[in-house]
Amino acid sequence: MSLQRICYDCGARTTAPVARCDCGEPLWLDTDYGPFDWSDTTDEPGMWRFEALLPVSRPAGLAAAAGGTPLLSETPLDTFAGTNVHLKLEGEHPTGSFKDRGSALGLAAAEAGLAGDVDAVGTVSHGNMAMSTAAYAASTDLPCVVFVPDDIPPERLDVIAQFDPTVVRVAGDYGRLYEQTLEQGPDQGVVFLNSDVPLRVEGQKTTALEICASFAPDVPDALVMPVSSGGHASGAWKALRELEDAGAIDEIPALYFVQAAACSPIADAYDAGKDEVTRVTGGDTIAYSIANADPPSGTRALRAARDTGGAVVAVDDDAIRAARRALAVEAGVTVEPASATALAGTKQLVGRGLLDSSDEVAVVLTGTGLKEASSTGTPASASDDIQLASVEEYLTEFAGAIE
Numbered sequence: 328m329s330l331q332r333i334c335y336d337c338g339a340r341t342t343a344p345v346a347r348c349d350c351g352e353p354l355w356l357d358t359d360y361g362p363f364d365w366s367d368t369t370d371e372p373g374m375w376r377f378e379a380l381l382p383v384s385r386p387a388g389l390a391a392a393a394g395g396t397p398l399l400s401e402t403p404l405d406t407f408a409g410t411n412v413h414l415k416l417e418g419e420h421p422t423g424s425f426k427d428r429g430s431a432l433g434l435a436a437a438e439a440g441l442a443g444d445v446d447a448v449g450t451v452s453h454g455n456m457a458m459s460t461a462a463y464a465a466s467t468d469l470p471c472v473v474f475v476p477d478d479i480p481p482e483r484l485d486v487i488a489q490f491d492p493t494v495v496r497v498a499g500d501y502g503r504l505y506e507q508t509l510e511q512g513p514d515q516g517v518v519f520l521n522s523d524v525p526l527r528v529e530g531q532k533t534t535a536l537e538i539c540a541s542f543a544p545d546v547p548d549a550l551v552m553p554v555s556s557g558g559h560a561s562g563a564w565k566a567l568r569e570l571e572d573a574g575a576i577d578e579i580p581a582l583y584f585v586q587a588a589a590c591s592p593i594a595d596a597y598d599a600g601k602d603e604v605t606r607v608t609g610g611d612t613i614a615y616s617i618a619n620a621d622p623p624s625g626t627r628a629l630r631a632a633r634d635t636g637g638a639v640v641a642v643d644d645d646a647i648r649a650a651r652r653a654l655a656v657e658a659g660v661t662v663e664p665a666s667a668t669a670l671a672g673t674k675q676l677v678g679r680g681l682l683d684s685s686d687e688v689a690v691v692l693t694g695t696g697l698k699e700a701s702s703t704g705t706p707a708s709a710s711d712d713i714q715l716a717s718v719e720e721y722l723t724e725f726a727g728a729i730e
């Protein structure tokens with residue numbers, strides 16, 4: 328059995344376990360969960376409290392640990408951003424990013440027989456998604472195959488390999504590889520949980536569900552999140568539509584998406600007033616996790632921003648570094664550069680008058696900085712070098728200097 332899918336754009340439906348509509352746009356699950364209000368959440372851990380809005384209930388294994396990340400409010404970063412920011416700490420997940428939500432739902436659906444015939448799961452990724460899919464698969468009986476680009480740095484490969492998936496380095500066009508696995512996987516019994524497939528999007532709805540639940544019965548004015556493939560953005564949009572349809576929110580928060588200026592196909596299309604996102608020639612950025620020059624759900628993300636009264640913006644690497652540093656120094660929160668774009672983007676939106684100081688803004692910090700502590704731009708150094716015998720003297724001076 329496979330769950331019904333529908334095209335957000337042309338409305339075509341299918342029960343085949345495919346990811347793309349005949350029109351070329353991505354499909355998402357065709358769901359009708361019926362009435363929902365906030366009292367319909369359960370005591371299940373993490374994202375599974377929203378069982379009423381998910382196609383499968385909590386499975387065993389690591390999937391039980393996905394979701395339920397903290398929302399941190401009233402931090403000094405309100406001053407940095409110029410508005411009231413609420414930091415959604417997605418880096419708290421078992422593998423350090425929101426990708427765990429989609430991996431958990433994807434594996435749960437595969438195991439429950441809701442993803443067609445399944446012998447294995449797979450993904451195409453060089454970073455967080457590969458690690459997440461491999462980890463969640465490791466806690467099930469399903470084997471996992473990960474296709475990575477042939478130029479992947481060895482330290483990134485190590486991080487993925489620890490969960491013992493089959494790792495295959497592939498030379499050739501990465502965007503083509505992404506689509507080809509989606510086309511060929513179903514016939515081979517391999518469910519590819521790539522970044523914008525219906526099952527992953529369905530799981531990644533839960534970021535926005537949790538944010539809205541934290542504000543209920545109020546609604547945040549805006550959600551700001553980094554965007555690359557558009558999978559997470561699609562999930563947020565689907566969540567908000569479903570909450571509105573169910574009557575659980577009476578106003579839809581604006582969805583703002585942020586890209587790195589060096590590789591910003593969705594922001595470019597937004598600025599140009601286009602309806603479709605097309606491939607760009609991306610340059611280098613420290614926000615490598617969001618540097619997709621040809622985003623498979625770019626057009627859907629663009630639609631999500633426009634439909635909710637939001638926007639898509641781009642921030643340069645200096646702004647990303649400044650935001651990343653502010654998060655660490657002022658709030659003790661470590662994020663990877665891709666995630667810092669959300670705060671940098673919020674600051675820019677306030678500067679441009681698209682958000683104002685009275686707004687309540689959920690800033691989605693998509694991934695932890697613990698996987699790579701450096702790249703703040705300033706190499707770390709010690710303040711002093713002393714001998715053990717001098718510790719007391721040092722502390723006396725240190726304490727004296729504080730007063």
Ligand SMILES: *Cc1c(COP(=O)(O)O)cnc(C)c1O
Pocket residue numbers: 424426455456522553554555556557558559560616617663665666693694695
């Ligand atoms: C994958 C990822 C993103 C982008 O998500 P998409 O669904 O590809 O748009 C943002 N931040 C981090 C840390 C990621 O791993």
Ligand SMILES: [Zn+2]
Pocket residue numbers: 334335336337338339348349350351352
């Ligand atoms: Zn279509």
